[in-house]
Amino acid sequence: MIDKKHLFNKTIIRSYDIRGIYNKTLFDLDAKIIGNLFGLKVGKNQNVNIAYDGRLSSESLKNKLVEGLLEVGVNVTEIGLSPTPLLYFSCIKNKAAGGVMITGSHNPKHHNGFKFVFNNMPFYGDDLIKLSEKAKGFSFKRNRGKKFKQCFKDEYINRIFKGINLKNKHRIAWDAGNGVAGELMSKIAKKINNQNFLLFENVDGNFPNHHPDPSNPKNLKDCINLIIQEKLDLGIAFDGDGDRIGVIDDKGRVLSGDQLLLLFSYEILKKKKGAKIIGDVKCSQILFDEIKKKFGIPIMSQTGHSHVKVNIKKNKADLAGEMSGHIFFNLNYYGFDDALYSSVKLVELLDKQSKKLSEIVDQFPKAFNTPEIRLECNDLKKFEIINKVTFNQKRKNQEVIDIDGIRVSSKNGWWLLRASNTQAELVLRCEANSFENLKKELSLVKEAIFEVDSELSDKILVENYI
Ligand SMILES: [Zn+2]
Numbered sequence: 215m216i217d218k219k220h221l222f223n224k225t226i227i228r229s230y231d232i233r234g235i236y237n238k239t240l241f242d243l244d245a246k247i248i249g250n251l252f253g254l255k256v257g258k259n260q261n262v263n264i265a266y267d268g269r270l271s272s273e274s275l276k277n278k279l280v281e282g283l284l285e286v287g288v289n290v291t292e293i294g295l296s297p298t299p300l301l302y303f304s305c306i307k308n309k310a311a312g313g314v315m316i317t318g319s320h321n322p323k324h325h326n327g328f329k330f331v332f333n334n335m336p337f338y339g340d341d342l343i344k345l346s347e348k349a350k351g352f353s354f355k356r357n358r359g360k361k362f363k364q365c366f367k368d369e370y371i372n373r374i375f376k377g378i379n380l381k382n383k384h385r386i387a388w389d390a391g392n393g394v395a396g397e398l399m400s401k402i403a404k405k406i407n408n409q410n411f412l413l414f415e416n417v418d419g420n421f422p423n424h425h426p427d428p429s430n431p432k433n434l435k436d437c438i439n440l441i442i443q444e445k446l447d448l449g450i451a452f453d454g455d456g457d458r459i460g461v462i463d464d465k466g467r468v469l470s471g472d473q474l475l476l477l478f479s480y481e482i483l484k485k486k487k488g489a490k491i492i493g494d495v496k497c498s499q500i501l502f503d504e505i506k507k508k509f510g511i512p513i514m515s516q517t518g519h520s521h522v523k524v525n526i527k528k529n530k531a532d533l534a535g536e537m538s539g540h541i542f543f544n545l546n547y548y549g550f551d552d553a554l555y556s557s558v559k560l561v562e563l564l565d566k567q568s569k570k571l572s573e574i575v576d577q578f579p580k581a582f583n584t585p586e587i588r589l590e591c592n593d594l595k596k597f598e599i600i601n602k603v604t605f606n607q608k609r610k611n612q613e614v615i616d617i618d619g620i621r622v623s624s625k626n627g628w629w630l631l632r633a634s635n636t637q638a639e640l641v642l643r644c645e646a647n648s649f650e651n652l653k654k655e656l657s658l659v660k661e662a663i664f665e666v667d668s669e670l671s672d673k674i675l676v677e678n679y680i
Pocket residue numbers: 319320453454455456457458
């Protein structure tokens with residue numbers, strides 16, 4: 215028997231994944247221990263697929279993780295340098311019991327981490343915390359799992375294009391931000407037609423051009439400029455591991471995640487009345503109202519790709535999306551977040567229309583929004599504030615949704631206050647049907663926070679956000 219004892223840095227075990235700064239809070243040895251523990255969870259002779267992104271530390275972490283898995287007798291299939299959706303796809307294809315993606319997603323370049331799949335569902339939250347706690351003392355009999363290599367890229371691309379018949383030419387800017395989606399992005403662009411403009415398709419863990427995070431408009435500048443200069447039809451950008459998409463219309467305007475989801479919702483609801491569509495708690499009320507108007511069933515979910523995937527399964531939903539750009543197709547696909555598949559579905563949708571993307575988006579109902587307002591607040595206090603605010607609002611008989619933070623609706627708008635999943639921050643956002651009402655919503659949330667913490671409420675300067 216081998217006995218091991220290990221302590222992880224406390225900050226790296228998160229609710230959705232394991233994440234840290236390489237050689238500062240996250241080390242190669244952690245990867246090996248994680249391999250041991252996840253391997254013991256999955257079980258001897260079971261198969262685990264492994265993929266990694268293009269970060270400088272990813273290969274090293276991957277090698278150690280594989281060592282840890284083999285040591286406890288798990289068989290490993292390495293699928294190589296790949297975006298996260300390809301890992302998910304591979305697990306379905308070779309019926310792997312588990313999968314681990316080594317990725318820092320859209321985080322700064324020295325960060326890295328692990329995303330887990332167990333029986334084709336996200337492995338996260340309490341399960342992940344319990345697993346990591348076992349590191350304090352565990353033992354196993356040394357085994358030797360088998361190691362395989364398998365490439366799923368061609369099968370994946372073929373699956374993405376299954377049933378897609380494009381009739382028109384589309385002039386598109388594609389931006390992988392030197393993240394790991396670049397290679398497959400180029401293959402997809404080529405398959406669509408030869409009128410593409412590729413940006414930063416080569417994998418480079420130094421991210422020399424811009425950070426691979428399309429949710430920050432600053433990172434889309436090159437793509438926007440290219441669209442305007444070359445008069446392109448649209449722009450598509452990917453995050454560092456290819457599970458989040460950013461979309462820019464022909465006028466160089468960035469679509470928000472809920473606008474993109476609405477676009478796909480209309481399309482699905484043309485074919486399937488009663489389709490169930492999930493949006494996260496940050497999405498506009500317009501999304502939920504429009505789905506209902508088109509005879510769909512809108513469902514609101516907590517924010518976070520793992521929560522959304524669980525909700526898709528639970529509700530047998532057809533489509534889901536988040537403000538952050540994770541889009542999940544379940545109708546005729548697998549229900550995981552796949553920005554590469556979403557990009558092709560978007561081109562297919564536009565192929566059937568005579569209108570430009572900007573014209574379609576301009577027809578969407580309008581709302582007035584604040585940006586996401588971030589208030590620094592320590593991790594313990596942030597949940598306490600949410601609880602107190604929720605208690606007060608319920609007592610006042612407000613219309614409250616409290617699945618993730620608190621979202622309070624009135625007939626003219628809503629406000630949302632939630633604890634950030636990743637930082638010591640409270641995040642708030644308001645939406646209303648007029649500029650005046652937006653101001654009112656912001657004052658309402660300010661007042662709600664004032665009731666429990668006047669100092670924090672002082673940090674909200676209404677005039678700064680609208
Ligand atoms: Zn990602």
